[in-house]
């Protein structure tokens with residue numbers, strides 16, 4: 043399998059604050075990977091570095107094998123890596139449909155079109171003409187996922203997509219993530235909910251203090267879950 047995303051010995055900063063220290067990871071085409079770790083270890087900063095929102099001052103970020111000297115959100119999206127951000131960031135003065143169509147701005151062709159997204163999330167079609175921020179939290183998360191898919195990505199980075207959502211919605215999203223991955227789209231799932239990790243991811247990467255410190259297959263046995271829990275316990 044070819045690597046869609048590779049970070050090699052990345053050093054990333056916010057101003058003078060040095061957050062990522064020689065961080066290396068890769069995600070191959072079609073993979074389902076979870077990125078876990080305690081609050082504040084730098085998981086969102088990995089995403090922000092790929093988008094250019096944290097400063098890359100050492101190491102390399104490669105998307106589709108090509109090194110990106112100055113990461114930017116549109117560069118990642120054009121090359122097939124798209125983010126469902128923490129907090130969803132639905133645009134307040136646009137309708138559900140307008141928010142969805144924003145995701146298609148890269149012009150990348152592929153299986154995901156608005157009608158296909160509406161098949162995945164029928165509630166978004168029912169509410170297509172209401173303001174995006176009038177949706178419930180779970181529906182806004184569905185919209186954020188649909189908007190990301192509209193760019194026909196090879197890899198979706200999901201930053202704590204189930205934070206604050208009811209268990210029944212989390213179950214629905216787990217099914218959706220698996221359906222998306224079954225279609226061949228790779229996932230990097232940043233998540234504290236380890237039962238969701240076990241349902242979706244096949245491989246995990248564990249972070250501590252700004253670096254990846256462990257990785258391996260996700261094992262849903264009690265012993266395997268205990269091993270994962272040690273990386274997120276406070």
Ligand SMILES: Nc1ncnc2c1ncn2[C@@H]1O[C@H](COP(=O)(O)OP(=O)(O)OP(=O)(O)O)[C@@H](O)[C@H]1O
Nearest residue numbers: 056057059061079080081082083084085086087088
């Ligand atoms: N804009 C910023 N400027 C300076 N420091 C920041 C900024 N954003 C985050 N940090 C710091 O960077 C570190 C890593 O934060 P990050 O959000 O990447 O962690 P995280 O693992 O995603 O945690 P969480 O699970 O709480 O989202 C933290 O110490 C945080 O306080």
